[in-house]
Amino acid sequence: xxxxxxxxxxxxxxxxxxxxxxxxxxxxxxxxxxxxxxxxxxxxxxxxxxxxxxxxxxxxxxxxxxxxxxxxxxxxxxxxxxxxxxxxxxxxxxxxxxxxxxxxxxxxxxxxxxxxxxxxxxxxxxxxxxxxxxxxxxxxxxxxxxxxxxxxxxxxxxxxxxxxxxxxxxxxxxxxxxxxxxxxxxxxxxxxxxxxxxxxxxxxxxxxxxxxxx
Amino acid sequence: xxxxxxxxxxxxxxxxxxxxxxxxxxxxxxxxxxxxxxxxxxxxxxxxxxxxxxxxxxxxxxxxxxxxxxxxxxxxxxxxxxxxxxxxxxxxxxxxxxxxxxxxxxxxxxxxxxxxxxxxxxxxxxxxxxxxxxxxxxxxxxxxxxxxxxxxxxxxxxxxxxxxxxxxxxxxxxxxxxxxxxxxxxxxxxxxxxxxxxxxxxxxxxxx
Numbered sequence: 001x002x003x004x005x006x007x008x009x010x011x012x013x014x015x016x017x018x019x020x021x022x023x024x025x026x027x028x029x030x031x032x033x034x035x036x037x038x039x040x041x042x043x044x045x046x047x048x049x050x051x052x053x054x055x056x057x058x059x060x061x062x063x064x065x066x067x068x069x070x071x072x073x074x075x076x077x078x079x080x081x082x083x084x085x086x087x088x089x090x091x092x093x094x095x096x097x098x099x100x101x102x103x104x105x106x107x108x109x110x111x112x113x114x115x116x117x118x119x120x121x122x123x124x125x126x127x128x129x130x131x132x133x134x135x136x137x138x139x140x141x142x143x144x145x146x147x148x149x150x151x152x153x154x155x156x157x158x159x160x161x162x163x164x165x166x167x168x169x170x171x172x173x174x175x176x177x178x179x180x181x182x183x184x185x186x187x188x189x190x191x192x193x194x195x196x197x198x199x200x201x202x203x204x205x206x207x208x209x210x211x212x213x214x
Numbered sequence: 215x216x217x218x219x220x221x222x223x224x225x226x227x228x229x230x231x232x233x234x235x236x237x238x239x240x241x242x243x244x245x246x247x248x249x250x251x252x253x254x255x256x257x258x259x260x261x262x263x264x265x266x267x268x269x270x271x272x273x274x275x276x277x278x279x280x281x282x283x284x285x286x287x288x289x290x291x292x293x294x295x296x297x298x299x300x301x302x303x304x305x306x307x308x309x310x311x312x313x314x315x316x317x318x319x320x321x322x323x324x325x326x327x328x329x330x331x332x333x334x335x336x337x338x339x340x341x342x343x344x345x346x347x348x349x350x351x352x353x354x355x356x357x358x359x360x361x362x363x364x365x366x367x368x369x370x371x372x373x374x375x376x377x378x379x380x381x382x383x384x385x386x387x388x389x390x391x392x393x394x395x396x397x398x399x400x401x402x403x404x405x406x407x408x409x410x411x412x413x414x415x416x417x418x419x420x421x422x
Binding site for chain 1: 239241243249250252257259260261262263264265266267269271283292293295354356358360363367368369370371372373374375376377378379380381382
């Protein structure tokens with residue numbers, strides 16, 4: 001049999017087969033493109049009052065505080081990454097003995113050293129809350145979201161730490177201060193505040209914090 | 215002249231598509247050249263996704279061929295961001311026809327394969343059948359779960375590969391009766407093929 005006839009028959013069988021089966025179609029061409037996924041950083045660091053000298057989001061300070069001493073020096077916090085964030089600064093204060101260990105004299109003891117005697121004033125624009133019954137912990141929430149590169153003064157250069165109580169109890173004691181800064185995302189901010197800090201927050205139309213429920 | 219007009223028409227469709235859909239990559243299938251071209255409409259990546267946030271990439275598909283074409287897309291997670299951090303993050307992968315979702319799957323880390331098994335280069339998802347010159351907008355949305363993506367997911371990356379393909383459907387022959395006839399037809403075809411082979415061999419013998 002002629003080969004051409006055989007090939008022709010096979011072709012016809014093929015066409016009939018595909019026709020009976022239904023639609024004959026084939027992928028003709030393809031094209032690829034890629035998209036990246038990435039998540040941003042939140043970065044909060046303390047800086048000097050003028051915005052210079054980035055340090056870290058944790059600062060620890062120990063000074064000898066004599067009654068009436070004024071310890072100068074502003075402190076600010078800066079958004080060092082590319083994501084707008086709400087910021088909270090935790091301020092931890094206590095008296096330490098000469099060797100630097102925390103003085104743990106009981107509140108009912110006449111020699112009790114009151115952390116509240118380490119006084120500071122948080123700058124405008126922050127909502128401030130006492131964090132515990134011993135006046136050791138203070139929480140300060142900056143009421144505006146902090147944009148990338150922006151910094152906000154926590155304790156400005158005109159405010160000071162003032163050891164006011166004229167009491168020899170505090171002689172040779174060390175003022176211990178710790179500052180811890182932390183930021184949360186502005187998206188789903190209510191959930192973020194609740195998840196990270198356990199507080200209920202309310203915002204105004206401009207996304208500024210108007211209240212915080214502890 | 216006709217080709218010039220068709221070319222201008224395709225360009226016009228692509229141009230209008232880019233202007234109607236903000237930040238969309240316009241992907242045109244050119245029938246004559248049998249290939250795709252992409253006009254980069256600066257469709258952004260899934261970028262700066264915070265926990266709880268969604269990002270959408272828009273593709274505008276254009277059928278620049280002379281006939282009706284089916285458009286498909288398969289997706290591969292080349293670099294799974296859920297594997298990063300502590301490995302607990304989950305995100306949702308959604309494909310929408312305009313604003314109407316028609317495919318959605320949850321993606322976790324590579325050990326949780328439930329979602330990833332649908333995101334492979336051989337799982338072609340039909341996006342639509344487009345007549346010559348027609349276009350269609352497809353939105354792919356990734357939503358990063360806010361509860362599972364914790365601080366460990368800061369500054370992490372991933373990559374999704376999208377593979378677009380087309381096929382040209384031939385008109386279907388209207389079938390009647392029971393579908394179970396099909397195996398019988400195949401059997402007949404096999405018998406017929408056997409007969410052809412026998413005839414071929416016999417023909418060969420005659421030629422000797």
